[in-house]
Amino acid sequence: MRQSQLFGKTLREDPKDEVAVNAKLLERGGFVYKSMAGVYEYLPLGFRVLENINRIIREEIGAIGGQEIFLSALQPRERWERTGRWKKLDDIMYQFKDHSGRDVGLAVTHEEVVAEIAGRFISSYKDLPVFIFQIQGKFRDEPRAKSGVLRGREFLMKDLYSFHRDTDDLNRFYARADKAYQRIFKRCGLDAYVTEASGGTFTKEFTHEYQVLTAAGEDLIFYCTGCRYAQNREISTIREGDACPKCGGKVASGKAVEVGNIFRLGTKFSEDFGVLFSDEHGDKKPAVMGSYGIGPGRVLGTIVETHADGRGILWPDETAPFTAHLIEIKSKDVKVRRAAEKLYEDMTKARHSMARSDF
């Protein structure tokens, strides 16, 4: 398309109320518009990048068997009471009454509804495993939202959920999901460390976070500069300068952004929502669940934080909003304009997506 027709202009100066590098560059470049702290609107340029990231995610999650669904943000309170998370998450979940006086909330995550739906459709071991995912908005009432698109009050999330007959089957899929995640971040131009983190109350085993080193990060990780073994500070047993317990290499530390995570949830949600299946012997068992998240907007922001120089953002190939930018050299010679027009038409016909300055 012609740049003259593109909606969104570059700004001459940094926006006054932003501290995050990603927000400054994305707003100045006409990629996003800030509505309020933590709430950003994607303009055509930003939307193209976001869709490129989403396409990569869909391809890789589809390749490991993920089936796409689309869930609602509105949540009835009763559903969240079943897991005890209506109260537990009430400091970050938007909760309010509708006009009929019913308590509803906006989804901060979708384990509850996914387990509720799975309970309807899973009854036999033959129904397992199940892999379903969506790319959909989430809401989180962050007290401080100063990190641009890295931490929003409303943000897109790719969330994948899996159900299995046993932990072995979960672990097999968990390993496949890990590989898919590594491919996704690599294609997005991100150098993500697969970082051990706490499984919280759900599992004694580690969960894994995908951490990208950048000064904009809110996490701190310890990582081996040799084999890339990494631990989140919260659980770390190694410190900067230590010898890596895996390979003997040197351990360093750095601030990092978590662009994704994979999580073994065990049977907590399956028990709360009755996701039970009969095995070959007719015994009823709760399905073993996993969940796997990536924030496409946070990926976009992390690309900006790690791929910008003094002149602006350098998008990795697969994420760039356009692949070519044709600029006509200013000249009074009509031949120049004709040649530029011809090039533009040829490239458009060749199905290259491209932008063009018209001046």
Place this chain on the structure above:
Amino acid sequence: MRQSQLFGKTLREDPKDEVAVNAKLLERGGFVYKSMAGVYEYLPLGFRVLENINRIIREEIGAIGGQEIFLSALQPRERWERTGRWKKLDDIMYQFKDHSGRDVGLAVTHEEVVAEIAGRFISSYKDLPVFIFQIQGKFRDEPRAKSGVLRGREFLMKDLYSFHRDTDDLNRFYARADKAYQRIFKRCGLDAYVTEASGGTFTKEFTHEYQVLTAAGEDLIFYCTGCRYAQNREISTIREGDACPKCGGKVASGKAVEVGNIFRLGTKFSEDFGVLFSDEHGDKKPAVMGSYGIGPGRVLGTIVETHADGRGILWPDETAPFTAHLIEIKSKDVKVRRAAEKLYEDMTKARHSMARSDF
């Protein structure tokens, strides 16, 4: 893909709490899951149909110059005070306080934010016209939500907004949008009547609704059985049995679902948000705005209402979740299974998307 792996099963009986035909069939067929009145979750089959509809919309709106954006649901109260709609829409808009005590709402529509953004980027006649659209969730606290996916409390909306230097330019685009809408509904297998309706407080001219005849409709239209001229009951000057004022043909009436509309908004929002441009003489003028909506979920529901028989839903070609369904004839002969497997592999390789019963 193999049907045995598809998430979502058919139910033997109609869901008890549904009255709408579309909800009964979509839930029985495993296309959607009902979370609460007016809130439906799209399962893999339903999502595939929804994406097919969205793809058609993106192609046709892209063809008339629409640039895709992606806006937030969360809305600051101050923005809606500027148009007086915080109070005016408070009976259907979800409005609540965030944890810091700030009033926020969920978008029932996006004219306000679009005008606010346009105000930043439009300053000269050279910046016009502008055509931007999104496919994104909307929220509406419907007092009664008994029409399945036809009228949801949370629903997808394709909303297109245009800004012009004058009414003539708006009218030219309005005519192009009308043609694009007719192509969209035709490709979705819907026979939509372009129906005159009131322009409300915005314009003395008509707005146009795209109405599909069905007993499930909440609107009533009067239409010519000859030239298809149609009026919404609210403004109609013709009655059943009248001669059509356009062609002399016979006027009939029927209940109908509004699957889309196109609307001249004039300068109301541009004035409220300062979307002003300088013309060739340096005079400042407010941009003339139009808005154009289609509900992809409502389109899906209307297809079901108008394309079902006693055996279930008959999806129009371009909207069908799969193009072929391969079913193996039950046999003890191993050749039958081998032939079915071979066919499945050949068709998959041929890039046909297909489902297969495994039994």
